[in-house]
Amino acid sequence: MAAFGFSDSGAPVRIAVLGGGSWATAIVKMLSENNVRINWWMRSKDDIDFIRKNHRNPRYLSSALLNIDKITPLNDLKAVIADSKYIILVVPSAFITDVFDKLDPSSFKDKIIVSAIKGMILEENVLVTEYVEKKFNVPHDKLLTIAGPCHAEEVAQERQAYLTIGGDEDEGDKFARLMRGHYIKCRTNPDLNGIQYCAVIKNVVAVACGMARGLSYGDNFQAVLVSNAVQEAKRFLDKAYPLEERDINASAYLGDLLVTSYSQFSRNRTFGNMVGRGYTVKSAQIEMGMVAEGYYAVKGLYDVTKKYKVDMPIIKAVYNTLYEKISPAIEFRILKDALQ
Numbered sequence: 001m002a003a004f005g006f007s008d009s010g011a012p013v014r015i016a017v018l019g020g021g022s023w024a025t026a027i028v029k030m031l032s033e034n035n036v037r038i039n040w041w042m043r044s045k046d047d048i049d050f051i052r053k054n055h056r057n058p059r060y061l062s063s064a065l066l067n068i069d070k071i072t073p074l075n076d077l078k079a080v081i082a083d084s085k086y087i088i089l090v091v092p093s094a095f096i097t098d099v100f101d102k103l104d105p106s107s108f109k110d111k112i113i114v115s116a117i118k119g120m121i122l123e124e125n126v127l128v129t130e131y132v133e134k135k136f137n138v139p140h141d142k143l144l145t146i147a148g149p150c151h152a153e154e155v156a157q158e159r160q161a162y163l164t165i166g167g168d169e170d171e172g173d174k175f176a177r178l179m180r181g182h183y184i185k186c187r188t189n190p191d192l193n194g195i196q197y198c199a200v201i202k203n204v205v206a207v208a209c210g211m212a213r214g215l216s217y218g219d220n221f222q223a224v225l226v227s228n229a230v231q232e233a234k235r236f237l238d239k240a241y242p243l244e245e246r247d248i249n250a251s252a253y254l255g256d257l258l259v260t261s262y263s264q265f266s267r268n269r270t271f272g273n274m275v276g277r278g279y280t281v282k283s284a285q286i287e288m289g290m291v292a293e294g295y296y297a298v299k300g301l302y303d304v305t306k307k308y309k310v311d312m313p314i315i316k317a318v319y320n321t322l323y324e325k326i327s328p329a330i331e332f333r334i335l336k337d338a339l340q
């Protein structure tokens with residue numbers, strides 16, 4: 001077996017990371033501790049210059065020192081992709097189609113595409129890997145996802161985390177070897193779509209948890225909200241992507257839902273909290289300065305739940321608050337009676 005980060009020939013594996021935000025920064029940091037070469041694409045040329053000079057990302061996780069000997073920050077998307085075997089996608093879902101518009105349909109030929117995005121493609125209501133498979137004709141077994149409870153802030157501080165690589169088990173296992181390290185454990189799971197949908201759902205649930213807190217509901221209510229959310233997620237996955245061996249209590253599903261619902265670092269929870277306290281969506285987004293995927297995801301998710309005819313009262317309450325402009329206080333009064 002090849003050592004961490006080496007191909008079977010012994011040469012370092014070349015990996016592209018697309019995105020310059022906090023999760024991209026944490027992924028670059030953890031990969032660069034293994035023997036890989038990282039081509040890091042981001043849109044800001046000023047940030048690229050800063051990283052080259054100071055070995056830190058100026059605007060996201062700036063306290064994390066990066067091993068620049070292994071990292072080439074670049075603004076040329078095509079060059080970054082052409083020079084890499086693995087392409088890790090970490091641009092928030094709302095912007096990924098804009099970024100990919102510049103690419104030819106054959107751009108991902110012979111590449112392994114790894115989505116680290118916990119969101120859906122807005123215009124099409126599909127998962128990121130479903131979109132890439134269709135638009136770029138990438139074979140299904142060359143699509144992976146990074147899942148599990150993994151706040152970028154904690155990963156950057158080298159606090160123990162457990163990731164799950166979803167997708168084909170052979171390819172997933174090879175990729176997991178590139179990610180593992182002294183503070184990262186990494187397992188595989190074949191449930192590519194189920195894991196991604198659960199990550200989309202948990203972001204919306206975290207928005208709901210934040211709203212509940214902002215409306216002064218307490219720990220007792222949140223515990224019931226989260227227990228119901230797990231059942232909602234299970235109902236949806238069993239209907240949309242049935243899989244006998246799926247264990248909803250595994251960390252890629254329940255673990256991720258719990259961390260986002262309770263963590264001080266969760267942007268989705270923070271965003272929901274502001275809306276619960278009376279902020280408008282716009283002002284909450286501006287004040288946070290980072291992306292809460294749950295805001296975008298709930299729109300597509302709401303449509304998809306209708307398509308599969310799955311009853312999801314938490315998703316509906318968040319959708320009505322954010323997109324139908326119904327007051328969160330009213331929505332939570334209705335939701336209170338729907339929870340068990």
Ligand SMILES: NC(=O)C1=CN([C@@H]2O[C@H](COP(=O)(O)OP(=O)(O)OC[C@H]3O[C@@H](n4cnc5c(N)ncnc54)[C@H](OP(=O)(O)O)[C@@H]3O)[C@@H](O)[C@H]2O)C=CC1
Pocket residue numbers: 019020021022023024043044059060090091092093095098099116117118119150151152153289290291293
């Ligand atoms: N943060 C975390 O702990 C985790 C995040 N994820 C997922 O990773 C993905 C990326 O999130 P994260 O890194 O946290 O994001 P951040 O909120 O930290 O950063 C936002 C990123 O989006 C970019 N961006 C903003 N507007 C645009 C635009 N119009 N076009 C292109 N890019 C734009 C920003 O670029 P710029 O700075 O130039 O504006 C920046 O790189 C999300 O799907 C998230 O769910 C998954 C697990 C953990």
Ligand SMILES: O=C(CO)COP(=O)(O)O
Pocket residue numbers: 118148149150151152203206256259260265266267268269291292293
């Ligand atoms: O997915 C995450 C942790 O696993 C990040 O969640 P937030 O986007 O809510 O911060």
